[in-house]
Amino acid sequence: MNPLDLIDFGAASDALTLLFSEPSYWLVVFPGILIGLVFGATPGLQISMAMAIFMPMTLYMDFLQAMLFLTAIFTGGSFGGGVPAILMNIPGTSSCIATAFDGYPMAKQGKHNEALGIALGASTFGVFLGYIMLFMLIKPLSVMVLKIGPAEMFIVILWGITLIASLRGTHILKGLIAGFVGLLIGTIGFNEEGTLRGTLGNEYLLDGVPVVPAMMGMFAASELFRLVKTNYLVEDEGQRKVRLTSIMKGFRSAFKHPVILIRGSIIGIFIGAVPGVGSSVSNLISYMETKRRDKDPESFGKGNPKGIVASESANSTSEAGSMATLLALGIPGGGATAVMLAAFAMHNITGGPQFIREQMDVVYAIIFANFGQVFLLIILGILCIPLLASVVKIKMTYLIPSVLALATLGSFGLTGNLSGPVTVLVFALVGWFFRRYDYSVPGAVIGMLLGRMAESSLLHSYQISGGEFSYILERPIALVILCLMIASLFGQTIIKKIIQKRK
Amino acid sequence: MGNLSLDKRVNFGVLLAVTFFILWYLYDAYKALASIENLILIGPIAIVTLGLCAAEFIRYLREDEKTDSKKESIRDVLPAMVIFSGYILSLEYLGFDIGTTLFTAIFLKVHGEKNWKLIVIYSLLFGFLVPYFFSQMLPYPMPMSILPTDY
Known part of the structure; x- marks a missing residue:
């Protein structure tokens, strides 16, 4: 098949005409990115929340303009979420978990400017490459996604969870215990068959433990407790300065790792296209792959810039991946694309193969507009980072209660009742004990995030297969993912042993 | 043991x-x-x-697992945990405005801030402005003591 057949050039030309025929299309992009940046960078506020709040405004826009506005919020938020992950160890979203692994240690070493610059560079590259790949692959990707069933989803989830073992090099047992306990907590509440487990009669737990407030407690609040005896986030006064030159240096240095950027982006778009899993897993897989392949894996988690590049390139490319399933199949990959699906409905449009076939010019226009958004994100990001990075100048005595209160308010915003703040408290205490005694906090959080989904996919696979294990042999994509998972986990050890034997 | x-x-x-x-x-x-x-x-x-x-x-x-003396002890973090727990558990009664103001003020005092004026001004500003911002952004009513709410 000729690769050029994958692109409809007539529709691409129409899309360009459409985009530049109306300047008002571009007017909504600037506020959209700014809203995304603010919501992403504020602990407790979510990109999906920003999109839901501002979605009613799109009623007065036409479909393309509405999509440009919402994708601009998405793009701004995908970078914004990394800002609190770097500065406060609070991943704004689950897709920024791996950004905090090395971003936060860098900030503590006084390299917050560089870390934020790297995150911006990797994010913008990820969005750009992601949409280029979406432009090239939207047709085959939509066919591939249709072939992904519960068995494939379970294996992808399993891949994410097994990474937990390698997240903590020296305490693997405790790492696995934390991950599996997280997985069990993730299944609390009603299962798909209507059976209620582990709620202790609490009605707030019927739908399960609110995962994002739990994540805020585990990551942020527990870390803030740990810092009560420190004066500033960056102890050395000389390193607390916010320098545009350092931010720019960081931005440029992201491009010194092209292999990590491209690998992260490829992982991002393919995992991002898997509904429900998406960027939560892609940033971890990209991070672990980069750590595994690096000459000095021990430096990861201690402020290695490559860790930020790997995570941010993957999570920002996942935006394009989740847009692929939304546009081609009408299936939202996560909260943000679910809001977009609602915007589709508001404009009487249904995503899917027919939409792709009949309105390819609109699809291409959305993709092209995102290229423009990348450049706007660079400008706005560079302008906003100095303001955001000033957090390091605040005394911890003031920062700790302020961030704790922000997380509490944000968690109320997520649940709509006091179960959110109570969840933050409970998991802040659990998180502190886990962190203090070397249980993997990221492992537990990932387990919680994926527990429910893992259970449903396993149950669906069991129901479809009738309990026959041979079913997996009939699923080529599942087999490929399984082989990749085994290779990524044991490949290096096996190769090392073979080489040692030959010597 | x-x-x-x-x-x-x-x-x-x-x-x-x-x-x-x-x-x-x-x-x-x-x-x-x-x-x-x-x-x-x-x-x-x-x-x-x-x-x-x-x-x-x-x-x-x-194994005789060595303890890391650089890590903080439970005694160091206990005051912060108690104050935060008190804040969360009193929200239903104090609301986000008064609750956040008191939480910020007590935290600042307990953790070494000596300037009373600064404590009062910062706690009042933070405790009222931030919950007000959230109450305007969120689609559901929030518990408040002084700020307007439908809770």
């Missing part, structure tokens, strides 16, 4: 608590419905994790 340090005892207690949670959750799920559909993930994961906990217990008893 008599001669063990507080740190080691807490470490042991955490492992014990985790094991207890797994046992209780497995029992609760089994009691709810003893079917393959209900236990398809919980059963195997709980059993594997209990095995891992047993291995960790053995490792704990065999």
Whole structure:
């Protein structure tokens, strides 16, 4: 098949005409990115929340303009979420978990400017490459996604969870215990068959433990407790300065790792296209792959810039991946694309193969507009980072209660009742004990995030297969993912042993 | 266990608590419905994790795990934990405005801020402005004592 057949050039030309025929299309992009940046960078506020709040405004826009506005919020938020992950160890979203692994240690070493610059560079590259790949692959990707069933989803989830073992090099047992306990907590509440487990009669737990407030407690609040005896986030006064030159240096240095950027982006778009899993897993897989392949894996988690590049390139490319399933199949990959699906409905449009076939010019226009958004994100990001990075100048005595209160308010915003703040408290205490005694906090959080989904996919696979294990042999994509998972986990050890034997 | 340090005892207690949670959750799920559909993930994961906990217990008893003296002790963080717990548990009664103001003020005082004026001004500004911003952004009513609300 000729690769050029994958692109409809007539529709691409129409899309360009459409985009530049109306300047008002571009007017909504600037506020959209700014809203995304603010919501992403504020602990407790979510990109999906920003999109839901501002979605009613799109009623007065036409479909393309509405999509440009919402994708601009998405793009701004995908970078914004990394800002609190770097500065406060609070991943704004689950897709920024791996950004905090090395971003936060860098900030503590006084390299917050560089870390934020790297995150911006990797994010913008990820969005750009992601949409280029979406432009090239939207047709085959939509066919591939249709072939992904519960068995494939379970294996992808399993891949994410097994990474937990390698997240903590020296305490693997405790790492696995934390991950599996997280997985069990993730299944609390009603299962798909209507059976209620582990709620202790609490009605707030019927739908399960609110995962994002739990994540805020585990990551942020527990870390803030740990810092009560420190004066500033960056102890050395000389390193607390916010320098545009350092931010720019960081931005440029992201491009010194092209292999990590491209690998992260490829992982991002393919995992991002898997509904429900998406960027939560892609940033971890990209991070672990980069750590595994690096000459000095021990430096990861201690402020290695490559860790930020790997995570941010993957999570920002996942935006394009989740847009692929939304546009081609009408299936939202996560909260943000679910809001977009609602915007589709508001404009009487249904995503899917027919939409792709009949309105390819609109699809291409959305993709092209995102290229423009990348450049706007660079400008706005560079302008906003100095303001955001000033957090390091605040005394911890003031920062700790302020961030704790922000997380509490944000968690109320997520649940709509006091179960959110109570969840933050409970998991802040659990998180502190886990962190203090070397249980993997990221492992537990990932387990919680994926527990429910893992259970449903396993149950669906069991129901479809009738309990026959041979079913997996009939699923080529599942087999490929399984082989990749085994290779990524044991490949290096096996190769090392073979080489040692030959010597 | 008599001669063990507080740190080691807490470490042991955490492992014990985790094991207890797994046992209780497995029992609760089994009691709810003893079917393959209900236990398809919980059963195997709980059993594997209990095995891992047993291995960790053995490792704990065999090895003399060195404690990291650089890490903070529970005594250091206890005041912050107590103040934060008080804040969350009083929100229903104090609301976000008064609750956040008091939480910020008490936290600042307990953690060494001596300037009373600064404590009062910062707590009032933060405690009222931020909850007000959230109340304007969120689609549901929030508990408040002074700020307007439909809660």
